[in-house]
Amino acid sequence: xxxxxxxxxxxxxxxxxxxxxxxxxxxxxxxxxxxxxxxxxxxxxxxxxxxxxxxxxxxxxxxxxxxxxxxxxxxxxxxxxxxxxxxxxxxxxxxxxxxxxxxxxxxxxxxxxxxxxxxxxxxxxxxxxxxxxxxxxxxxxxxxxxxxxxxxxxxxxxxxxxxxxxxxxxxxxxxxxxxxxxxxxxxxxxxxxxxxxxxxxxxxxxxxxxxxxxxxxxxxxxxxxxxxxxxxxxxxxxxxxxxxxxxxxxxxxxxxxxxxxxxxxxxxxxxxxxxxxxxxxxxxxxxxxxxxxxxxxxxxxxxxxxxxxxxxxxxxxxxxxxxxxxxxxxxxxxxxxxxxxxxxxxxxxxxxxxxxxxxxxxxxxxxxxxxxxxxxxxxxxxxxxxxxxxxxxxxxxxxxxxxxxxxxxxxxxxxxxxxxxxxxxxxxxxxxxxxxxxxxxxxxxxxxxxxxxxxxxxxxxxxxxxxxxxxxxxxxxxxxxxxxxxxxxxxxxxxxxxxxxxxxxxxxxxxxxxxxxxxxxxxxxxxxxxxxxxxxxxxxxxxxxxxxxxxxxxxxxxxxxx
Numbered sequence: 001x002x003x004x005x006x007x008x009x010x011x012x013x014x015x016x017x018x019x020x021x022x023x024x025x026x027x028x029x030x031x032x033x034x035x036x037x038x039x040x041x042x043x044x045x046x047x048x049x050x051x052x053x054x055x056x057x058x059x060x061x062x063x064x065x066x067x068x069x070x071x072x073x074x075x076x077x078x079x080x081x082x083x084x085x086x087x088x089x090x091x092x093x094x095x096x097x098x099x100x101x102x103x104x105x106x107x108x109x110x111x112x113x114x115x116x117x118x119x120x121x122x123x124x125x126x127x128x129x130x131x132x133x134x135x136x137x138x139x140x141x142x143x144x145x146x147x148x149x150x151x152x153x154x155x156x157x158x159x160x161x162x163x164x165x166x167x168x169x170x171x172x173x174x175x176x177x178x179x180x181x182x183x184x185x186x187x188x189x190x191x192x193x194x195x196x197x198x199x200x201x202x203x204x205x206x207x208x209x210x211x212x213x214x215x216x217x218x219x220x221x222x223x224x225x226x227x228x229x230x231x232x233x234x235x236x237x238x239x240x241x242x243x244x245x246x247x248x249x250x251x252x253x254x255x256x257x258x259x260x261x262x263x264x265x266x267x268x269x270x271x272x273x274x275x276x277x278x279x280x281x282x283x284x285x286x287x288x289x290x291x292x293x294x295x296x297x298x299x300x301x302x303x304x305x306x307x308x309x310x311x312x313x314x315x316x317x318x319x320x321x322x323x324x325x326x327x328x329x330x331x332x333x334x335x336x337x338x339x340x341x342x343x344x345x346x347x348x349x350x351x352x353x354x355x356x357x358x359x360x361x362x363x364x365x366x367x368x369x370x371x372x373x374x375x376x377x378x379x380x381x382x383x384x385x386x387x388x389x390x391x392x393x394x395x396x397x398x399x400x401x402x403x404x405x406x407x408x409x410x411x412x413x414x415x416x417x418x419x420x421x422x423x424x425x426x427x428x429x430x431x432x433x434x435x436x437x438x439x440x441x442x443x444x445x446x447x448x449x450x451x452x453x454x455x456x457x458x459x460x461x462x463x464x465x466x467x468x469x470x471x472x473x474x475x476x477x478x479x480x481x482x483x484x485x486x487x488x489x490x491x492x493x494x495x496x497x498x499x500x501x502x503x504x505x506x507x508x509x510x511x512x513x514x515x516x517x518x519x520x521x522x523x524x525x526x527x528x529x530x531x532x533x534x535x536x537x538x539x540x541x542x543x544x545x546x547x548x549x550x551x552x553x554x555x556x557x558x559x560x561x562x
Contacts, residue, residue, distance in 0.1 A: 006340025
């Protein structure tokens, strides 16, 4: 069998590595560089360019040159070039094929097995899409591994005798991951993960762009020039106090007048622009620590991973939040690929798997949505089966009863998320179980089993307890759209929040009291907060009215109770 390579499939750049004499080594691309821009260009003749050669076409043929495709992973969005439509995973496969060809040339051997990294906060849908990209590239994907876990492997291999609590803060081009783990004499035990799949260096670039060009334009070439200038500005300001942006003849107005951009950007000004985005990374750090059952004083090591951690105000925010000076003991750009190669080495036996042992966790809660009785009748409530940050691989089961008289079949809806309202979670699919013996409501129990493997992929089984009849399936997530998470903690900053604050505070008292109606109220509280943040006035008013009705009705009933 061929050796297994490790691949960091990044938003901005990608790298490939393997184990040589027990040590992870980065493999150079066709230009002799170990870092490859995650850019793909498709020519009119179907010829495909990847990396720096493709990036040159961003300014001349942006319509058929693709970057930051990782942000579309698992979505139903498509990309077009010369009339042909491509799925995100097809473009990702082109990048993977290029990296593998470079490895085959460098190593002079066939490569068809790989470990591929993903953000810890990638959903089941996104993980499957990444695995699919590997398959399309002709690879047997041996393992999908979380990026901060890979970084921890790289650190752990060089610090096998340490016994420390470690927090990995991974801010790359497109995603943020925060992972808390315990390192104990070669055992890397991941305790908790949190993050944001829609926050990274590219967001900082877009903020700079919006300040540089405070005018409307619809010119893709101008946009790419502006984007490159913004990225250069961000990088330089990580080491210098100011940067001069100079974009002569950026575009021409409709009346033929040339438009140029000349602006001096200081580090202080840049930090003001991105302050909200940087500050928002505090919550995932605190959440990961809380889920791990640790205080910041329990941390001995804070590792910075990802190119965006070079930004000084990011480092300061991490230090202020955790009270510990963060370290860059490993190369922030290369450590994930090195860690992927270490995982590959553990699988293939080129690294002693007794010297280094890895555990990981499920980043999201997985569950189903059975009908439950409430004050206002039956309704679907999300019921967790595998809580987030459960150590994997894991298998958990729960018993459910039929919801109607003489019910002979049931559909098990499978969700991923943290909300008690199924509509606010990501629906992964369903399993249909038929052949239930007809009986009165609640008399025929059905056992539902979730199995979550080391690749972060879910298997679901449902069985009739009385007969043993069962169905099982690897949940098919094709076509499932990845939802953009809404940070409900920001609801009080939204317009209209002041008017509903007393109502929400009262509702939260019912929720915290653990009353039967609590789950019903919680759903409408979440929907109301989300509507406020998204500016959906109609939805906000609808849920406000429903919440008011529920609370009034429950209070009226309460007055009649002895």
